[in-house]
Amino acid sequence: MDAPITDKVAPAIDPEEVKKELLAKYPPKVGRKRSQQIFIKENEGPEDREVLSNVRTVPGIVTMRGCTYAGCKGVILGPTRDIVNITHGPIGCGFYSWLTRRNQTDASAPGAENYIPYAFSTDMQDEDIIFGGEKKLKRAIQEAYDLFKPKAIAIFSTCPVGLIGDDVHAVAREMKALLGINIFGFSCEGYKGVSQSAGHHIANNKIFTEVIGTSDTPNRTGKYNINMLGEYNIGGDAFEIERILDKCGITVNATFSGNSTYNDFASAQMADLSCVMCHRSINYVADMMETKYGIPWIKVNFIGAHATAKSLRRIAAHFGDPELIAKVEEVIAEEMPLVEEALAKIKPRTTGKTAMLFVGGSRAHHYQELFAELGMTTLAAGYEFAHRDDYEGRHVIPTIKIDADSRNIEELHVEADPERYSPRMSEEDMKAREAAGWKYKEYEGLVPDMAPKTMIIDDLNQYEADKLIEMYKPDIFCAGIKEKYSVQKMGVPLKQLHSYDYGGPYAGFRGAVNYYKDIDRMVNTKVWSKVKAPWAADGPELTACYVAG
């Protein structure tokens, strides 16, 4: 079951023609820029061409992207249950990031805190914009503390806060000293970057500097301790991953940031291996954890049954204990029949169908595994907020040009922690393993896994999505809520891969089965056959003739 998927089918339409058509309507300047963000795969494997990405969205072009605040508060801090997250700004941002990302959490332990169902905001009014909002923010922190006595309070800056110059970090320091709990702020104003990606970076940096390493007593510990980075527990994915790892005898110290708690972050430096799921949102944390604490990292993927098996084997191989390796094989052997049984039923109904995926920063890569398992072909894929390394692989990182927008995002300078640095592997061991073909600190990106003639499009927009669907007529399109209903008006089902359309989990073995079932339903439901009424013009002509008797 660990064999690579080889039966990729190239699309029948000439992608060059499609690209021409996509660009035809743009004003010349827009067309020139977009043409560099649309890439047609020529050969198998990696390609030595640049995919323009992480660049500004063209004003007026209807984009799928969100903002820095959304990436910071919504994506990264949203899933943490015992931090009071206060949005400092007018009411909108706090309101929109309230319970809209399905951050499932298990707060069933007696006395457990859970602030996820609450939205906290300073609800700034015009006088706060004119006279400054720092005093109101201080009062808000005090009120939150008096009401809830939380372990920690985080503050998120919205656009106007940055403009009027409220110093949320100074407020955080002052209130931290006064109240004696950890209070930290994020300069995650919406305009800070070109997409959500900037917000992920800002969030992770701050968790790294203010929280990680502040506790030496993890909530869980075992023989093999790992951190799961870049997994956000949409639809309960993190629960399924943890179930499988538990069964193998591997302990998850912290998931960043699905189903997370403050103490999971605070003691994350105690783990022995970092496993990176979403490369885009968190690769820098993996690097920093290695530099500061000596924790090596590997890229994993728990989306897809094959991918899950492969990732489990990779983790077991890292620890190298024959007992663990055997246990992992045992778990795979135990879990796989369920998957195979589901596939045997469903695959005949999905084989040969086609998909397109335009989501997030790694999902458009990972989910192709599940489609491949279903015998489906991915015709086109791309990311909303990727950087070049997510397409082309990490080897291009040194060549990525730092532009003005990237310069806004702080790059932390990290050194080995004088007390807590403890290399989990010697340099020689690491080198020897790498020489033997092991891959640490490695991600090859989306491009090598795509079939020739497929399209890779960065920052897809509404117009191009419409055109792609018109020309390719895929059997399913994967994107987000904003795209869902325009695609479905065309009679093509859209799978939301940010919210999973309120299904899931899709990770791990049981998740794969859920996905097979959901996709089967979506591509085979009767609803799409009812789009045209029997009397519609392009249906069979209705004629009737009444003859008077």
Place this chain on the structure above:
Amino acid sequence: MAMLRHTPAEITVDRTALTINPAKTCQPVGAMYAALGIHGCMPHSHGSQGCCAYHRSALTRHYKEPVTAATSSFTEGSSVFGGQANLLTAIQNIFSVYEPEVVAVHTTCLSETIGDDMTQIVEKARSEGKVPAGKHVIYCNTPSYVGSHVTGYSNMVQGMVKNLAKSSGAKNGKVNVIPGFCEPSDMAEIKRLAKLMGADVTMFPDTSGVMDAPLTGKYEMFPKGGATVEEIMSSGDAVGTIALGQWATAAPAKYLDAEFKVPCEIMGLPFGIEDTDAYIMALSKMSGKPVPASIDFERGQVVDVLSDYSQYFYGKRVALAGDPDQIIGLTKFLVELDMVPAYIVSGTPGNKLEKAIREITKDVPAEVKFKCPGDMFLLHQWIKQEPVDLLIGNSYMKYIARDEDIPLIRHGFPIVDRFGHSMFPTVGYKGALRLMEKILDALLTRRDRDASETEFELVY
């Protein structure tokens, strides 16, 4: 284990700075929704792209319909140097790629704080030929730190009349109807009643046909519905304006009156019997048409059902959270049903609301607690102190409903976990019937669930 486990019953902290679980959101989402009620309109958010993404997502989750809108996509540079270049580029790109009839620009807290001058930028776009002949750009100011989504709706409707309405000097015999922030189903019902009356009305905005469009196999970026630019232009020639909802519609109605001498009548959204009666009377007065028997019939049905079921409504306590115009209409209707609107909060600031609620509830034989601006955290604290029989509010109220085991009727914005709000009206006589059905269903289903075997009844 309670979902909102940290909400204490006792109010021990006097909150002056921290809003928890807001009963409002920000201006631009209301402006975007209003703009979708113009046929062939591309809403445009002038600010960083997160606002636009959030507003599109919020409206999409509520209506389960495509919501297309463009953004100026500010980055740090535009925030420092101003957003003029971004907006000019955006206007040009929107017209060449999407070909709308009109682009409706609203600001955000970002562009407001840096002080971008919409009048000047839009004038520049026109003079530089970025607005094709026969096409339009309208705009309004919607800083998120003033008012709420309702204010934003009002400002965009104001933008429609300010930018488009004209007067030819001759009256066209039509009546303008401006509906407040309500569902496409409500707008359709408001229009249907006018049609039954035989009144010739121009309704704007009109999201019916846009935010409840059919699935046809083809995506129409600009569906058939909505008020046309020509209709809005001609609003200056109307014989009168009926504005339904003080908060959301008074300003544009007064503008038409002041600018073009179109007299206006500003009233409530037509919930329940009395406010629907008032709408019908206003239509009759302005159009000069008598009220037809078909309307008497519809009205009589509502009174009939109320008389049949009065005992189940009488004295039941309700907690409400929502927008001013909606809250006023619902409270009035609850009072008509002899129910007790025990707790009311609205996030939209302004002290006129309290006065209106006090007036409506002055004869209610029980205490009515009210807070504006108030939030759902406070509402929940009140409920914990003394429970109610029913909750009415948006989907966020389901957490209170679950924790306190109280039935919830979803009403207002946003409703993300049920459908019906955009398909079936709650205004007019038909809407009153539907609300009564929903209230009775909720109360009697609860009664059936809680009844002992000996008390369990078949007939109600």
